[in-house]
Amino acid sequence: MKIAIVSGASAGLGEELLKQAVMRFPSVEEFWLIARNREKLEALAASLPERRFRVLPLDLCREDSFEALREELAQEKPDLRLLVNNAGCGYLANIGEGPLGDQTHMVDLNVRAMTAVTHLCLPYMKTGARIINISSIASFCPNPRMTVYSSTKAYVSSFSRGLSEEVKARGIVVTAVCPGPMDTSFLTAGHIKGRSKTFETLPYCKPAAVAEGAVRAAIRGQAVYTPRAFFKFYRVVAKLLPSAVMVKATRT
């Protein structure tokens, strides 16, 4: 059975990525949706009655969720055409301040879970399959006050580039997507809204537009997709200037 897996499908960018995948991957017979909130995933699946869905209400910060996914895959032995690693979180706080759990949550979800899900899924992917990893403009250089978040996203981008080379010979394409700020529950969950001049000043990306661009880029075989000219320019600047200089201006 041809399937697609989308993590963090219950809200924000993930919901839009799912809608794009449904539209642009017509051969996929079943979409597997991962997030903690079962009700939201079921409501989303019900709103798209033309396609088949499997709801996997997993907390990807828990070790047993990897076992559950491993078993689901082993039982179905699917032909995984598209994997979207979108579930992620970002907290605004200096290290050493606020709850420890916020800092470790970002590492557990953005780094550990993304790595584990990809590792478990790859044996089920063949030529032509696509992996979309949601990174961020935060991956371009460290962002003080979101140091852990930007470090986790640097990992996502670096992981995507390395993996892309590893799986090229198998005909699998990996795309890292680097959006700027989006007005989703990410901002409230991460205590960012109303507390960051940078987030108030930067231009925003629309989740639907990011999702459309991301899925198109993956289908084209692009390794990195950065929405909006402003952030494409920022990516080039961050490549050219030493990070010791950049980091003076990238406080969140």
Ligand SMILES: NC(=O)c1ccc[n+]([C@@H]2O[C@H](COP(=O)([O-])OP(=O)(O)OC[C@H]3O[C@@H](n4cnc5c(N)ncnc54)[C@H](OP(=O)(O)O)[C@@H]3O)[C@@H](O)[C@H]2O)c1
């Ligand atoms: N919003 C921004 O400004 C921004 C900018 C650049 C990049 N990004 C990246 O874009 C991606 C999507 O973020 P978003 O803005 O759409 O945020 P969002 O609206 O908060 O959505 C996050 C998604 O991840 C799921 N999730 C959270 N913790 C989870 C866990 N432990 N296990 C499984 N699923 C979990 C959430 O569902 P449940 O709560 O139901 O689990 C939800 O579906 C993230 O990787 C984020 O880092 C966001």
